[in-house]
Every structure is written in C-alpha cells, then in structure tokens.
Amino acid sequence: MRSINSILGLSFSVFGALFAIFNYFITYSAPLISTGLAIMIIGIALSLIPDSSITQRTLKSMLHSSMLNIEAILEHFDIKNSAVYVPTKDKNVVAYIPIYTNPHTPSIESYYNAPKSILTRLGDTPAIMILPPASEITQSEEISREASLEESLNYIICELCELSDSVKLVEKGDEIILEFKNIKFMPEAARFKLCLGSLHSSIAACVIAIEKERAVSIIEDNGDLRKNIVKMKLY
C-alpha cells in the first residue's frame, strides 16, 4: 500500500512538472516555470519521506514501559555490570550483562556463542540476556541501506522517538563518540542507566550494533542533558 506522503508527493510532482512544461511552451516566463519546478522538487522530496504510523508519545511510553521492565529484572538480580550489545543473525540486538563482577572478563566470542535465554552463560560467567527497548525499532522498514550511520541515528533517535534534537557521530578506530544535543526525554531508571546506559544511548548502541554488525558497549557518558557525549566501544 502506498503511503500518504508518496501519494501527495507524486501528485505535487506531476502537477509541478505539467505546470513547468505548460509555461515553458506557452508563456516562457522564468518565474512561472521555476514555480512549477519548485513544486515538482517539493513533491519528489515529500515522496521520499517515510510516513510515521505511530505517534511519538505512544512510542515514548512503550519505550519507557520496556525500560521499567528491564529495570525490575536488573534490580531483582542486583546487577551492576555494563551490558554488551550484540547483533544477532536475524538482524536483532540482544544485550548480555554478567551477573557477578568477575575478575576474568568474558571473551567477545562467548557473547556470540552464548545460549539465547534470559539466564545464560558467557563462557564460565553467569549472565542475563535482555532485549533492549530499541531492539525491534532498528528493524524499521523505513530505514534504507543507502543511509549513513549518522542518518540512521538521527532518524530513529531524533525523528522517530524524539529523544534529542540532533546526534553527531565521530569514529576513531574501534571507538565511537556520539554527541546528543538537548535531551528531551530522560526517564528515571538508575539501574537501567548503570547497566545499559541512558535510553537514547541504549537505542544508539542498538543501531550501531545492527549497522556495524559488531558488538558494542557504552564506556562513558557525561550525563549532560544539553550536550550529552557518549563513548562506545566496538568489539
């Protein structure tokens, strides 16, 4: 089924093209021809924009409830370790968190080979597997493969979920530094933040894991709501 944007965009572009052609052959007035071209450009641009089928408020409340569920699980097991976001074969993201602080850090292979159950093992380390709040959002059909990682992050975090004004990304080898401008939604969930990072950085980690097809963890977060800088590490 065609979206409203594409129908409206197509109508605009056809009208604009006909208006420009008509004026080119009949009046040859540059402002009128260019008006037709402008309508055509706006129409094409509109048809390239995805429709939003869910309101941002609904999406935010769904993310919040998912976050609170995870918070309850983390509280129950008294987990204080950081999560590693791992992409799965079916284009999904799961987060593994070791239950105990172990002097031997689990190897990265153990994350990929861990059994897919809530209570799992990373090599010898007992851990829990969690589906982060954005593990399904990253599968959005409206995300094209041609787009860059920064565009994907801006679409999901700023446009779809409206969690911040903009996201900037810098890659330094295996490190990714993200700058979120004006955080608009920061739900209170201390344990979630401790293990999986803030909501927007958790979503960003899922997007990065999917697009890079590598495991990722949040290593630093300055906690500033106006200019939030988050460092992530790729494995």
Place this chain on the structure above:
Amino acid sequence: MERSYQFIFALMVLMFASIVVLELENVTDLGVYLTVFAFEYIVLDEMFKVRKIAFDFLKLALFVIFVYIVAIRIINILV
C-alpha cells in the same frame, strides 16, 4: 512538527522566497533559478539530515545540474 516536515516546510518557504526575490531582480535565466533551488535543497538536506525511504536521486540530480550550470558559467567567463 516532525523534522522531515520541518525540512519540507523550510524548503517550500526558501524556494518560493527565492522565486520572489529573483523575480524582483528581473532574473529571466532559468539556470539561476535551478542553481538556487539545488543549493537550497542540498544545504537544507545536510542541515536537517532527514531520513529517506530510498536513494536520494533528487539530491544527485540537483547536484549534477548545479555543477553543470556553474561549470558552463565558468567556461563562458574564461573563454
């Protein structure tokens, strides 16, 4: 308003404002209008970073038009 619609709105305002300004300046060359449109689209697209459902062929087409018109102008000045 969503960012994507802010982008469309900004594009619409800028394009029609530039048509009015160029008309007041008595510009009759279509190339000038197209160059301004291409410039506005590319700049706004970079500013808003709007997600597209497919490859942005419009940006590519406008960029090619922009480069072609500017190149023709430079050649005309030099020759």
